[in-house]
Amino acid sequence: MTIAKTSAVAFVAMLALVTSASAGEWTSLFDGESLDDWAREGGTATYRIEDGAIVGKTKQGSKNTFLCKAPYSDFELQFEVKCDKGLNSGVQIRSHVYEEDTPQKSNPKRVRKAGEVYGPQCEIGAYGRGGDSVNGNFWDEGRRTKWLCDVDEENPEVSGAYKAGEWNTYRIVAKGDHYQSFVNGVKIADFNDDMDESGLIGLQVHSIGKNQGPYEVRWRNIKIKELD
Template identity: 60%
Template structure:
């Protein structure tokens, strides 16, 4: 009986190891090869393993990579407290001018980003949302986990410091963790795969420049 139990455990461990791929770093050693910038005129640079996005004129800007489907994504991020940011997952670009689903009289331009965005915010005002919750960028423009207590969860985020994020997307379930604390956990069947996008949010004219930095970005496919 003991031998059978041990054999069963080994088989289960083998199955688990086959169910997830190896961790892969998404940051190159000396270049941003494999990443594509879309949207506005923010700039991105890579130095000592850190990607830094700096605000510029125009609309929201994204540094994209992918597509990816089911995966676990981890990264650390530090955002200026005056700036709002986020990371898109399973996201897409509009192929042509398209009415926004939540506001049909607003036309989204060809090449604009839409899809699931994990919120990262240097702002602590609850009206600006909650770090770790998901916003449907450029489409339904709403929070996708309406059960999240924004004030409680935002307290987990450390303004102006490095914060660790973990996102798990498997099937129609998406979860997030900020500094080891669960934040969002919801199901949605709109997007099974798409790109990852590091967002530099637009700012008001005459303000800034501000910046947001990412490091230790790694992903394993599930």
């Protein structure tokens, strides 16, 4: 099963109709069978269901793509994820969709197009330079474009928590302006940021370069507990 592109206006309308999880109770965000309550934003990468998991697949020429769910404020989010080596991914929390073309906060000369997603992203399958090597750190996607936490990259327990090409368990806690992340039980990020109080959850398929891929990323056992 694949999911079609949803306009930002339609997506906002859909959010108003979705019933959020009850505070203090674990609620599944994905039943293993349907993507009816999810909306694709940003790009044209595809999402399907396979063996009880959501599978995101890259597409040449696409921008970063996100499969998005209704907005949440204070919560604990848990999921398992498996990402192809060479692909960068992540999960947005408390994030948003640009309703109109908007200059990027960190670089006003770059205009973010309507429909693009922005906000805190917890890194998955990270690769490249510097902090890119630390999975579980938070990047301000499409807005400030900077790392939100000073993670100890020299700590082997932190840098080695994520297992490339394997299923990894993530735990993310957002309460007030306090954010925490854990990868396979190891605390990665712990910081404060007051930019966002509420927003969508989004599963990212990153854009790829020419003649790269296709790559896939898989999520399963996605659940959330809203906090008082």
